[in-house]
Each structure stands twice: as structure tokens, then as C-alpha cells.
Amino acid sequence: MFGDAKDKALKKLRKDMRSGLYSFLVLTILEREGELHGYAIRKKLEEFSDGRLVPSEGALYDILKSLKKYKLVDNFWAEVGGRPRKYYRLTELGREVLAELKGEIGEIMLILKRMEGLE
Amino acid sequence: MFGDAKDKALKKLRKDMRSGLYSFLVLTILEREGELHGYAIRKKLEEFSDGRLVPSEGALYDILKSLKKYKLVDNFWAEVGGRPRKYYRLTELGREVLAELKGEIGEIMLILKRMEGLE
DNA sequence: AACTATACCTCGAAGTCCGATGTATGGAGG
């Protein structure tokens, strides 16, 4: 019926809904998995979300940069198989912030359910 | 302990998580309530979300502009109490898109629960 | 020799949210 316009609108709104969660997801993955490099973080996100909540590579590096700026993650270089790899890990601050965010995500989900009348 | 840095980080991440939902929420409110003007949309969002998921005024007008661009809402002027009011309403396309988004929000919530290990 | 996957990164385009600011009306309280 609306074809093209509908696809464009859905693409945009889907993107918006996902993108606000990326920082949270990266922190969550690092908490579960410990130390990972960028590429591996993306693979883990694919695995855990069935490919639904995965930022593009460019976006992921921007997100990691931002998380580092806020001191929620830090990074170190390690030689693996003779090549340098950039590893990221949660800071203590990151762990604290993540704990609070989990609670808030729960609250947001409740509000959404109430609004949609999903229950 | 971390005080300032923690507040800044939380503020940023909270904002990111909320902001992706705004378009969806505005569409949902318009579906429930019919025709509303900008100010009233904000009031309704405050009411339904206990003040948790409410964009600033400036942001709301940008959102409405964007939704109009994607033809998910349209608007008309009406005289109320002798003064012109700009009313917004869902288009047929908006209704279709909203229906699909509801399903996706459900899926995202499931993924989040699985990741957090909340269940 | 070509390709794919792994792994890192930068850049520009387009868009977003917010805070500040501006305009204007109606009603309540002093």
C-alpha cells in the first residue's frame, strides 16, 4: 500500500529505538564477558540479540570512544598472535553506572507496557 | 565516591535510552487520544510516564516536524477559545507503522531481559 | 591469486535533543 514511505519510516524509527540502547548493551556485554576488543564486542552483540541490536562498526567505535570519555570503560593493548589488539574493559565507575541503568530500563519497560496496554 | 562523573554519565545514558522512544511515544499518545496540540501531547506524556519519558518543548517540536516529514502525522489549525491551535493527528500510514513498532518493542524487551538475566 | 574474515580507524552527511530565547493570551492572587 504505502510501500516505500512505510519502509523508510520504519527504518528510521527502528534505528532510533535501538541506538539509545547501544551504550547500555556494550556495558552489559563487557560485564558478562570481561575484556574484549571492538570486533569481538560486535560479535557478542550479534550472538545475544540474534543480530537485532548491533551497531555498525563505525558507530561502535564512536560508542566506545564516548564510553571512554565518560570513564565507564578503559582500554589497553595486548599482543595476540603477534598482532596488537585493543582491549576494552569496564571500570569501577562503569560497573556502578550499569547497575543503576538496569533498574531504569526495567522502569521504562513498565511504562511502555502500560502505555501500549500490552499487559 | 565518583560523584560528579557518575552523575554526568548517568544523565547522558538516561537521555540516550529515552530519546529513541520519543517518536514511538508520540505516535502512541496520538493513537490513544486522537487529535492533540503540541503542548497537550507533552502533558499526556507526563501523565502516562510519571514525568519520566517527556522530551523538552524544543525537542518535541523537532519530533513532530520529523514525524510529519515521514507522513506519520499531519496537522491542521483550529480556533479554540478564539485563538488558533495547531492540532496533530495520526495518518493511516502512522497507524500502520505504529502497529509494527509495537511488535518490535516487545522483541527488544525480550532481548534485554535475556541479556540482563532479569528473568 | 583472489577472496573472506578479522581488526582497527577516520571522515562527512544528516539528523537529534536540549537550553535559551522570543511572542502572546488568560486567569489567579496580591
Added chain:
DNA sequence: CCTCCATACATCGGACTTCGAGGTATAGTT
């Protein structure tokens, strides 16, 4: 009467984000 507040609309600049495209490089597979 006059000031303040809630209502109601809107724009602007700043800071930031995501993405897609492109670039660099190595290791293993076909």
C-alpha cells in the same frame, strides 16, 4: 490593577550521534 504563572507556539546554535563509505593490514581458504 498589575504581576506572575500556565498555556501555547516556534526558532536557533551547540554539542553530539549514527551511519555509510572508505582506508589500512594480516591470516587463512579456495
